[in-house]
Amino acid sequence: MKRLRRVLRVFAVILLVLLAVALVVTGWWGSGHLVSPNRRPLQDYHREILAQPPEFGLKVEPFTAADQTPCLLVTGTREPGKAEKGRLLRGELQHRGVTVPPWGTQLGTIVMFYGHGGRKEDHLPICERFCAAGFRCLLLDIPGQGDHPATFGSFGLNESKLAGQVLAEATTRFKFPPSPALLFGISQGGAIALQAAACEPAKWTAVASVSTFASLDRPVFRSAEELLPHSLHFCCPVAAFSVGCGARLRAGFWPADVRPVAAAAKLHMPVMIAHGDHDPYIDIDQAKEIFAAVPDHRKQFRVVKGGDHNRVLSTGSLALYADLSQFFLKSLEPDPSPAAIERTE
Known part of the structure; x- marks a missing residue:
C-alpha cells in the first residue's frame, strides 16, 4: 500500500x-x-486594386514615415472607372437624403487601423466606400504586423500617438490640411483608434470603432x-x-x-460603436460597455444583426458602410448643443 x-x-x-x-x-x-502574429502577405484582391486603382475610383500613393512606418494615402478620383462599391455606397446615401459631394472631393482625412494579424492593404475595399463619400484615407501598418519593421505591438499603448505623427507627415508631404481628421478601426484597430482619440483629442473630429474589446x-x-x-x-x-x-x-x-473602455470615457467628440450580435470572440456586451462610457451626446451604437467577429463588415455590408459614411459626414457639422456653444464661448 x-x-x-x-x-x-x-x-x-x-x-x-x-x-x-x-x-x-x-x-x-x-x-x-x-x-507579433504571423504577417500576412499581399492578397490577390490587394494586388488587383493596387494594379489599377482608378478602376476602383481610387488614387493610391505609398510612402514611408520618418519612423519607417509603411503608409498608403488613398484618395478618390474625379473620373472613376467601374467603382462598383463606391457607386453603391453613393446611391444608398442619396436614397437616404444625404448630400453626396462630387467624385474626388476630400472633405477630411480618415486614419484607419486594421484588425489583429492584418495589414494596411486590407482596408483598400473600405477606402472605395469612404473615398466615394468624400474622404481621403490614410492607411498604415502597425508595429509587429504588415510590413512594419518593429517586432512587437502593444494594441495602442505605444501606438496611440502614431496616428497623429503619420497624419502630420502626410499633410506636409502631400500638402493637404490636417483637419478635419477622423479615426476608424476594427477589432484591435478599433482599440487603437479609441486610445489615439483619447490621447490627442484636439487632433480628431470623430472616431468609429467596429468589433472592439473593452479590455484586452x-x-x-x-x-x-x-x-x-x-x-x-x-x-x-x-x-x-x-x-x-x-x-x-x-x-x-x-x-x-489595454482598456479602450477607459479611453472612451475621455471622448468629447462624435463616437460610433458597431458590433455583431453573433460575435463569439468579443461579446457585444463589451461594445455596450464602451458605448456607455462615452460622455458625448453625439455617440451612436450600431448592432450588426447576425455579424460575427471576422465577417462583421461583410455581414453589415452596404447598410453598415452607409451608416459609417453618414456618421463621418455628420461629424463634420458643428455641434448645435448648448454645451458645445458654452465651450466655444
Whole structure:
C-alpha cells in the first residue's frame, strides 16, 4: 500500500510538472501570437486594386514615415472607372437624403487601423466606400504586423500617438490640411483608434470603432477557453495569466493595461460603436460597455444583426458602410448643443 501511494504521488507530481510546462509553453506561444502574429502577405484582391486603382475610383500613393512606418494615402478620383462599391455606397446615401459631394472631393482625412494579424492593404475595399463619400484615407501598418519593421505591438499603448505623427507627415508631404481628421478601426484597430482619440483629442473630429474589446485581458481569456479542451477549462485563468506574463516579457505590457473602455470615457467628440450580435470572440456586451462610457451626446451604437467577429463588415455590408459614411459626414457639422456653444464661448 505504501508503495502504491508513493507511485501515485510521483505520478501526481509528474502530471503537475507536465501541466506547468504546458501552461508555460502555451503562455509563451500565445503571447508571441498576441504581440507579433504571423504577417500576412499581399492578397490577390490587394494586388488587383493596387494594379489599377482608378478602376476602383481610387488614387493610391505609398510612402514611408520618418519612423519607417509603411503608409498608403488613398484618395478618390474625379473620373472613376467601374467603382462598383463606391457607386453603391453613393446611391444608398442619396436614397437616404444625404448630400453626396462630387467624385474626388476630400472633405477630411480618415486614419484607419486594421484588425489583429492584418495589414494596411486590407482596408483598400473600405477606402472605395469612404473615398466615394468624400474622404481621403490614410492607411498604415502597425508595429509587429504588415510590413512594419518593429517586432512587437502593444494594441495602442505605444501606438496611440502614431496616428497623429503619420497624419502630420502626410499633410506636409502631400500638402493637404490636417483637419478635419477622423479615426476608424476594427477589432484591435478599433482599440487603437479609441486610445489615439483619447490621447490627442484636439487632433480628431470623430472616431468609429467596429468589433472592439473593452479590455484586452477578456479576449485573451476567451482565447484560452478556445485553446484548451473543456475538461481543462479550470486552467484558463492560469493560462491567460501565463500569456500575460509572456506579453509583459516580450513587449512590456499586461493585457489588462489595454482598456479602450477607459479611453472612451475621455471622448468629447462624435463616437460610433458597431458590433455583431453573433460575435463569439468579443461579446457585444463589451461594445455596450464602451458605448456607455462615452460622455458625448453625439455617440451612436450600431448592432450588426447576425455579424460575427471576422465577417462583421461583410455581414453589415452596404447598410453598415452607409451608416459609417453618414456618421463621418455628420461629424463634420458643428455641434448645435448648448454645451458645445458654452465651450466655444
